[in-house]
Amino acid sequence: MKLFLTGGTGFVGSYFTRRFLEEGHEVTVLTRSARKGGEKGETKVSWVEGDPTEPGHWQESLSGHDAAINLAGSTIFTPWTSKARKVIEDSRILTTRHLVEALKGDSSPATLLSGSAVGYYGGRLDDTVLTEDTPPGDDFLAQLGVKWEKEALRAEDWGVRVAICRLGIVLGRDGGALSKMLPAFRKYMGSHLGSGKQWFPWIHMEDLFRIFLFLLENPHLKGPFNCTAPNPLTNRDFAGVLARALGTSVLMPGVPAVMIRMALGDFGEVILKGQRALPQRLLEEGFVFQFPHAEEALADLLK
Ligand SMILES: NC(=O)c1ccc[n+]([C@@H]2O[C@H](COP(=O)([O-])OP(=O)(O)OC[C@H]3O[C@@H](n4cnc5c(N)ncnc54)[C@H](OP(=O)(O)O)[C@@H]3O)[C@@H](O)[C@H]2O)c1
Structure with missing residues (x-):
């Protein structure tokens, strides 16, 4: 398949690019700086330079591809000033809008896999199981998710198959x-955050990649998919599993919520709360996770 990626230079996108190439696919990456991609040594990639938050010539490059994969979005791991909130929003909403507009052409991709996040369900402290049918939350990230997904789903109006990938925390x-x-866990300084009762909806990067392949290869699949492992843990339990995987242990008390709020402001709420999200639709469709438990996932990633 010929694949067009936004966000292909990022943490997730650069892994996907390498793995898609290994699986025999052709990859085009849209980036605001082609140099950045070139520096990563991906010589087999076709680079297209352009800013997806604005319409431009880059939109013509989608022609001839089988699918578009939308992973652009500026980091949320930053103090949420009003300026930062605007960048976080524009880098997702405007990017998706312009990508979707570029899917109108006759020879443009017929499939769009568009990123979203389990933040769609809102930051929560309860144990409610969240599936794709659960309504969205109402905090900043949840409302961002609603708008982001709505932009992507507009492509259905011109016959594009759209799958929305609600990513968990990618390991x-x-x-x-x-x-x-x-770094903290290696020095016996790591611990849970706040109450530690918040759920940590993790996913191994390779399983996330295999989910995207699965969605590409099964043309009947559309709509939202929780891209999380089937066995999420609370933040406290995840801290224990991580320490054991490193051969250390959790000696420190949890990091007090007040310290996290003081250091990170509103963004602190994102890590003090969580989502007990389950990949219900993927399991129903027969997707098999290679790393369903955090113990196996961390053993693989730390080896
Ligand atoms: N990593 C996770 O655990 C996680 C969890 C949930 C959801 N997600 C979502 O998955 C996507 C990929 O995550 P990631 O961790 O790979 O992110 P990342 O490493 O920060 O990469 C993000 C990509 O977005 C592009 N980008 C950054 N700022 C931009 C801006 N202001 N305007 C337009 N494009 C911009 C960058 O491309 P260029 O600089 O090359 O243009 C970069 O390749 C994001 O949308 C993120 O919200 C990630």
Whole structure:
């Protein structure tokens, strides 16, 4: 297949790019800086330079591809000033809007796999199981998710198959949440955050990649999919599993919520709350997880 990726230079996108190439697919990556991609050494990739938050010539490059994969979005791991909130929103909503507009052409991709996040369900402290049928929350990330998904689903009006991928917390090497946790846990300084009762909806990067392949290869699949492992853990339990995987242990008390709020402001709420999201639709469709439990996932990632 010929695949067109936004966000193909990021933590998730660069893993996907490498794996799609290994699986024999052709990959085009849209980036605001082709140099950035080139520096990562992906010489087999076709680079298209353009800013997806604005319409432009890059939209013509979608022609001739079988599917578009939408993973662009600026980091949310930053103090949420009003300026930062606008960048977080524009890098998802405008990017998706312009990508979707570019799918109108006759020879443009007939399939769109568009990123979203389990933040769609809102930050929660309860044990409610969240499936694709659960209504959205009402905090900033939840409302962002609603708008982001709505933009992507507009492509259905011109006959495109749209699958919405509500990503959990992606565990991979060299980046993402795990790389932020490892230094403290390696020094016996890691612990749970706040109450530790919030759910941690993790997913191994390779399973996430295999979910995207599964969605590409099964043309009857559309609509929202929770892209999380089938066995989420609470933040406290995940801290224990991570420490054991590293051969250390959790010696410290939990990091007090007040400290997290002081250091991170509104963004702190994102890590003090969580989602007990389950990949119900993927399981119903017969997707088999290679890493269903955090113990196996971490053993693989840390080896
Ligand atoms: N990682 C996770 O655990 C996780 C969890 C839930 C959801 N997600 C979602 O999955 C997507 C990919 O995540 P990631 O961790 O791979 O993110 P990442 O490493 O921060 O990469 C994001 C990509 O978005 C592009 N980008 C960044 N700022 C932008 C801006 N202001 N305007 C337009 N494009 C911009 C970058 O492309 P260029 O710089 O090349 O243009 C980059 O390749 C994001 O939308 C994220 O919200 C990730």
